[in-house]
Amino acid sequence: MNVCVIGTGYVGLVTGTCLAYLGHEVVCVDNDPQKIARLEAGKSPIYEPGLEALLEHGMSRGALTFSMGLTEAVRAAEVIFIAVGTPPLPSGEPDLQYVEAVARGIGAAVDDARTRVVVNKSTVPIGSGNWVEMLIEDGMTVSHPLPAGTGALKAPAPQRPRFLVASNPEFLREGSAIGDTLFPDRIVIGATDSEAVSTLRGLYAPLLDQSFEAPRVSPRPEGMRSVPLVTTDLASAEMIKYAANAFLATKISFINEMANLCEKVGADVTQVAKGIGLDTRIGNRFLNAGAGWGGSCFGKDVSALISIGREYQYEMEILRATVSVNHHQRQRLIQKLQEALKILKGKTIGILGLAFKPDTDDLRDAPALDVAQQLLKMGARVKTYDPIAMSHCRQQHPDLEMVYAENIEELAAGCDALVLMTEWEEFKTMDLTIVRGLMRTPVLLDARNALSPMACQNYGFHYMGVGR
Ligand SMILES: NC(=O)c1ccc[n+]([C@@H]2O[C@H](COP(=O)([O-])OP(=O)(O)OC[C@H]3O[C@@H](n4cnc5c(N)ncnc54)[C@H](O)[C@@H]3O)[C@@H](O)[C@H]2O)c1
Structure with missing residues (x-):
């Protein structure tokens, strides 16, 4: 399939490179000229084990290209990924200006009546799928004013482009992003339109049935034969991403709280973690006590969930404690x-x-x-x-x-x-x-x-x- 990935950061670049490895024709777009120049020279702007080898693999076959031209890349694509950043604002809410600019740009770019699937991979607040749909429609209205008597995005007038919006949250971890992308625990697709789901099912088919040959830089985990696909409505897919990160951050804050008490009573938290982690209901991962969680996602996603709760007059008490324990840990x-x-x-x-x-x-x-x-x-x-x-x-x-x-x-x-x-x-x-x-x-x-x-x-x- 022809794929366009907008935003070549940790998520977009890894997604685009892996999709090219799986056999798709991928154009990765970014508005940072330095990044694009570096990528065109075959160099990764981020450190991620195995990434440069796969970049080389995709580029040498012509399956992976880089561009600053959003319009041409969107026009050629059947599937368009939005993978731009959603950094936190001082209020704790995510800054959606990059998603907004890209969504409007997608709407304004297209000049034919084909159907395209727009996939939101950026982590965005619940309800953003519908908002992105609206922004694309706004973008289209600029370039393709509606003839009198027509309206909705999904009931297009003849000769108008048609966009189906889906949410496909990303769960990769930096440091093991290639393996996480090629051998994920699950793929989540949220959409209201079954055509969008079936397009994405086709795009991900080699991953779902693990039919591709694993690259040397990232061997297939032993016993892995297929990947579960979870299809949901848009809001649930968006919620799954936030809930997953909130749970993991809470697990780390939990073990750090236990660690602090261990120090007082003379117990060893590493032994406690082993003892509780062997319980399959708990699991042994994310139970390492230490300096607390950080990175680009946990803090921002937990804060976003707290502010979404507040919008609905609901205090997320566990998550507030998760943040507070993490702060004290430092x-x-x-x-x-x-x-x-x-x-x-x-x-x-x-x-x-x-x-x-x-x-x-x-x-x-x-x-x-x-x-x-x-x-x-x-x-x-x-x-x-x-x-x-x-x-x-x-x-x-x-x-x-x-x-x-x-x-x-x-x-x-x-x-x-x-x-x-x-x-x-x-x-x-x-x-x-x-x-x-x-x-x-x-x-x-x-x-x-x-x-x-x-x-x-x-x-x-x-x-x-x-x-x-
Ligand atoms: N980093 C992770 O581990 C991770 C994991 C899961 C989900 N996510 C989510 O994925 C999204 C992207 O995260 P990231 O870490 O890859 O971000 P990033 O900051 O590394 O990359 C974002 C890229 O988007 C580009 N960009 C911004 N505006 C643009 C525009 N108008 N046109 C083209 N390119 C534009 C930037 O130049 C940048 O290269 C975020 O919503 C994040 O929460 C990140």
Whole structure:
């Protein structure tokens, strides 16, 4: 099928690249000229394992192209994905200006009477499917004024384009986005029109029946034979995305709350997590106590759900607590450093890892940045090292006056404490003897419970984890 993906960020670029891998003809559109230039040169603007290999695969066959021209790409497409950002506004509501601009642009672009499916992959508030439909209609009205006596989007006048809007929420995780896209737990399609569902079922057929050959960069999980398809109405699909993220964020806040109590009563939260995680009703994932959740989605989606609740005079009490526990979890790290070092002013603290999780360069709502900011405010000297995210950090946060180290050793030199904020593999296997020897005082705050407390203590560290 001819596919157009608008927005080449973490979601759009991975979606477009994987659809091209599955055999579709894909044009990825973005209005950022630097991104498009980089992509046309075969370079990914984001760090995502396996992505550049698949980009190369798609581009070399001519199945994957990049463009700034929304109009031509929309005209040629049977399926159009909207995958632009929906960042949070200060009020907690998502900023829908990019979705709005794209939806109007789609409506205005088309000059024939074909039917196209517009798929919303951006995470948008409940009801946005209908809103997008309205905006496309507005866009069309500019380019194709209605003849007298005709009206609705789905009952087109002759020669008018026809758009069917669907919601197809995205569940990929940065760092494992290729595998999550090619081997998802489920595909959700929300639509009011059965024709839209059947088009998307066709588009996703190779994924649903897992009939494609898995790429070398992302082998098929053992035993995976098919993917469940969940078809719903528009509002339910939009709600599924928010509910999934809210549940996962709550699970993390839950285990962090347990961790804080474990510290008081002398229990070990990693053992507690194992003990409860083996219960299949609970499951063992998202039960790692630590610095709390971050990233581009959890905070924004939980806040959006709270504000949607308020629009309907409903207080989302569990979600408010989820946010509050997460906020305190970051504060707790500062308190732990204070307990160990007493005065932070004038001390040198080394931060191991900036990205909100390993295997990504994404710094949006990264706990490490919050901790760094607070330490700087308190008069500490902050050094940092991250294997991938440092150049993004320099560009995006020029105000953070941190010293950037080239490697772990350079970071550790002269530090009064190290804080492990991102569990990169490199940190889990670092040479503790060398690190210990370079530090001024051997305080190690393992904010991800990524290291063995016993090993760290044996190497002479004053080790602090979370809830253990
Ligand atoms: N990042 C994730 O892990 C993830 C996971 C699931 C869902 N989502 C959702 O997917 C959506 C996209 O997220 P992302 O992380 O990929 O965002 P992103 O910020 O990385 O990318 C968005 C892209 O859209 C482009 N863009 C903005 N306006 C445009 C326009 N008018 N025309 C063309 N391009 C335009 C931007 O230049 C940018 O490249 C969001 O709604 C997000 O909540 C993200």
